[in-house]
Amino acid sequence: MSDPTASPTVSVVMAAYNGAALLPETLGSLRRQTFGDFEVIVVDDCSSDATRDVVRGCADPRVRLIALSENGGPVRARNRAFAEARGRYVAGLDQDDLCHPDRFARQVAYLDAHPGTVLVGSATQVLADGITLPSPHAAHTTPALLRWLIRIENPLVWSSVMVRADAARRLAPFTRPDILYAEDFDLYHRLSRLGAIARLDAPLLAYRRHAGGASQRYEATMLANARRVLAENHVRTLGEAADTAAALVVEHLMHRQPVPDRDALARLGTVLRRLQDGYLAEAALDENDLRLVRWTTARRWADVSRASLRAGTIGMRDALAVRPSHLGLGHAGIEELLWARLIGRARRVKQRYTLAA
Numbered sequence: 001m002s003d004p005t006a007s008p009t010v011s012v013v014m015a016a017y018n019g020a021a022l023l024p025e026t027l028g029s030l031r032r033q034t035f036g037d038f039e040v041i042v043v044d045d046c047s048s049d050a051t052r053d054v055v056r057g058c059a060d061p062r063v064r065l066i067a068l069s070e071n072g073g074p075v076r077a078r079n080r081a082f083a084e085a086r087g088r089y090v091a092g093l094d095q096d097d098l099c100h101p102d103r104f105a106r107q108v109a110y111l112d113a114h115p116g117t118v119l120v121g122s123a124t125q126v127l128a129d130g131i132t133l134p135s136p137h138a139a140h141t142t143p144a145l146l147r148w149l150i151r152i153e154n155p156l157v158w159s160s161v162m163v164r165a166d167a168a169r170r171l172a173p174f175t176r177p178d179i180l181y182a183e184d185f186d187l188y189h190r191l192s193r194l195g196a197i198a199r200l201d202a203p204l205l206a207y208r209r210h211a212g213g214a215s216q217r218y219e220a221t222m223l224a225n226a227r228r229v230l231a232e233n234h235v236r237t238l239g240e241a242a243d244t245a246a247a248l249v250v251e252h253l254m255h256r257q258p259v260p261d262r263d264a265l266a267r268l269g270t271v272l273r274r275l276q277d278g279y280l281a282e283a284a285l286d287e288n289d290l291r292l293v294r295w296t297t298a299r300r301w302a303d304v305s306r307a308s309l310r311a312g313t314i315g316m317r318d319a320l321a322v323r324p325s326h327l328g329l330g331h332a333g334i335e336e337l338l339w340a341r342l343i344g345r346a347r348r349v350k351q352r353y354t355l356a357a
Contacts, residue, residue: 010038011087015077019095020050035105046071097159103204118167118195121156122204144289158184182225237278258308262318
């Protein structure tokens with residue numbers, strides 16, 4: 001029998017607030033883990049529902065409740081959980097997400113085998129209205145690709161992440177309260193300066209997308225703080241243009257909005273080229289990593305082009321005229337761009353017909 005006073009391998013840190021409806025299923029996904037040497041630290045942020053009763057009613061002795069006397073927000077609650085963590089590794093998990101049974105086993109095995117890695121995430125599925133959807137993130141990754149992707153998007157879901165505790169404790173604080181709703185994105189950047197970051201490409205987590213989720217309710221704050229994170233990290237490459245560049249990246253790559261016109265698409269291409277050139281100058285990539293970085297960047301640019309063609313904010317001639325030669329067409333061939341243009345035309349015809357009626 002294991003010693004209950006011994007430090008576990010994994011500490012799960014969870015900030016909870018009014019999560020009574022979904023929390024039982026989340027805790028149930030932890031009980032089904034094939035790797036059992038973990039503790040769960042739930043910090044309730046002064047909920048007004050039965051969240052505390054749900055946690056207290058959990059029969060699993062590995063689950064521990066810390067009840068705050070006043071609401072301080074999710075970042076402070078998570079930092080309190082981290083301060084209480086005893087594990088060699090710290091796993092993030094939100095109160096409404098679901099771990100696959102072998103999540104901890106596979107992530108612990110990876111971190112044990114890769115001592116230079118400070119963070120490992122996993123691919124995720126999206127659970128919306130009872131339907132499981134594929135993730136919008138890159139299907140295949142390498143540490144080199146992830147180190148590039150965090151410069152233009154957030155390629156990791158917080159609830160899928162496991163970090164090396166001794167590395168995380170070198171940060172002060174663990175997550176920054178002033179970067180609310182983008183604090184995880186900021187954490188990945190800060191940890192990446194201490195070691196490698198990686199992702200297991202198997203989907204080991206189901207991320208719930210619902211109206212009550214923080215990313216849906218506080219989207220404007222999340223995007224503004226993501227812009228701040230990118231601007232801080234792009235200064236070395238872009239200098240005074242970092243904030244303007246970050247605004248373009250957040251709006252069109254992270255928020256997936258079409259560009260308003262041809263000039264904006266051209267500026268986005270220039271930003272991607274400069275950021276990619278800066279990354280390649282400092283990173284020693286093998287042929288496979290170089291191909292992945294270039295192809296994935298091209299795909300992101302092509303996604304914006306297709307969205308803009310469908311929205312009718314640019315024409316086919318615009319997309320081809322400002323396409324940077326180093327980006328190619330990415331995942332989209334010329335046929336896909338033509339199809340996007342046709343969809344955009346059809347939508348505009350329908351809108352005119354509706355207005356005329």
